[in-house]
Amino acid sequence: MPEPVAAVPGAETLRGLGISPGRAAGRVYRMAGPPLLPNPVPVTDTVAEIARAVRGLEEVADELALRAEKAADPAARDILEAQAAIAGDPMLRESVDEHVRAGMDAAHAIDTACAQSRQMLLSAGGYFAERASDLDDIRNRAVAAVLGLPMPGVPSPGYPFILTAEDLAPADTVNLDPDTVLALVTEKGGPTSHTAILARALGLPAVVACHGATGIADGTWVSVDGDTGEVGTGIGEEAAAEIQRRALAERDRLGKASGPGRTADGHPVKLLLNIGSVADLQAGVDAEGVGLFRSEFLFLDRRTAPTHEEQTSAYEAVLRAFPGGQVVIRTLDAGTDKPLPFLGLADEINPALGVRGLRVSRRQPDVLDAQLDAIAEAARASDTSPWVMAPMVTTPGEAADFARAARSRGIAHVGAMVEVPAAALHARRLLDEVDFLSIGTNDLSQYTFAADRQHGDLADLLDPWQPALLHLIAECAEAGRAVGKPVGVCGEAAADPLLATVLVGLGVTSLSMSARSVPAVRDALARHSIAQCRHNAELALAARDPDGARRAVREAW
């Protein structure tokens, strides 16, 4: 619970949405956005101006080359190396040279040269056009360099800090070091935005949709409460140190608990992990299995489908990690936010409502068939019995087709993800076809509330505490209870300790989340009886809005 801290002059509390629990305090540093071009300046010394522009480009090329050297992931290294080469490109330099000679200052010459090269790549089309965004990044960095503005990207003050930003995109956070970032606070974003997912994966407290966050001056001491969504300025260094000390003590306490998930009175709730590859399973994770193995990583950044052997060995590695436990593999989920070049799917006006998830097999059944073949072989090789589920199942007919395809290969546990309201409404009929359901709350929110997951202005609609969302989850859980089949939650909602008690109260049988979220959820369940969980569920369902639901359940604790 938040402790009062001594207020100092200028103290202010900003309010946002707490989306990753925990408290932290430290100095704030803002992630700089792209630099704005000032008005053009007349050039008197052309040679000096060219030298200034070239220095800017060189600085960027050197920095990118350095980052490439440090990058652990070969794919990231390739991209950074290519970017460094573009920043040092002879043609780009020639073009900058020409523009300065024609009278432009260094910043405008870089801006214009990058814009022209960008246009050239775009007109080359296809995957050449994908490199166009690299030029935006190089342009922003080089213009910042010549203007003496802060480099766009994650700042590095040299000590742990709290990162503020408009919003965080995956590209911004590739090099984010969880040991130097204490918490994340963004102006935009919602409970299912990238910032939220990243924060939970790294175990960092985070607040999104926090108006005024980017207005806090660099170096200001602030406290962040990832549960209540409060961001307090005007605390001193001592108060900050005290908050950090307590936060670490709390983390230690949570880390000491272990074992299977259960309520205070022993009602079992499986605590499972969301993973992207076997690499996420390192470092002695204490969980009962994998509730969501996203198989996309095998397919990303590829022009051709992975081979049977590649797929088989990737699945086998994960299956062998939990020989006695449960491992749920989700078949390929390509779509809106994760286009896969090798599928060659056409651009869609409304990709969230288009061909994605299981729907891809309407056009390319061979991709799913090949994946099921590889999973079946991995199961035989590791002598395990994986659970396999399809994303974006919408009708019982689709569930039946998928189940038939999987069972014909000897896969014994076949499931469907519930992400579409139609599937939730007919959960019982889906369960006539499959052995289990797994509710993906992020997409289920997006489709139930008709609100884009990336849309910052609609974050309140995507709040996993929305009573209407909980109502759909209740439908699914009830259907599972009626026929004695498991119904889990694998969306971000499962990682919220307080909401976890509500989900269990609704009848959910397993919760799957990032490894860092497990201790707090285990602790919350251990402190509630199943009767209290059911009571929490009733309170949340009866509330008129997410805030009301949260407040009612928090007060009941």
Next chain:
Amino acid sequence: MPERTVAVASRSGLHARPAKIFVEAVARQGMAVRIRVGDGKPVPANSMLAVLSLGAGHGTEVTLAAEGPGADEVLASLAELLAQDLDAEAVPDA
């Protein structure tokens, strides 16, 4: 001026990794080599941007040109490089 015309053999075309390997090979020659597609404008082959902007896909015929002592040998070795599938050298997936 000595010229060599060759079809790009890399599966993804002269893009990303193949483009980088080619541009680096040109830079190592220390000779001004230009590259074009068909009757298009020749661009400096030591520029990643210029090479990418050609938009040369798998099977596209590109023409290399250079002048000076040893130009024929340089062009021959670069043409040989383009005639290989440079994607095949990609780092093995983890």
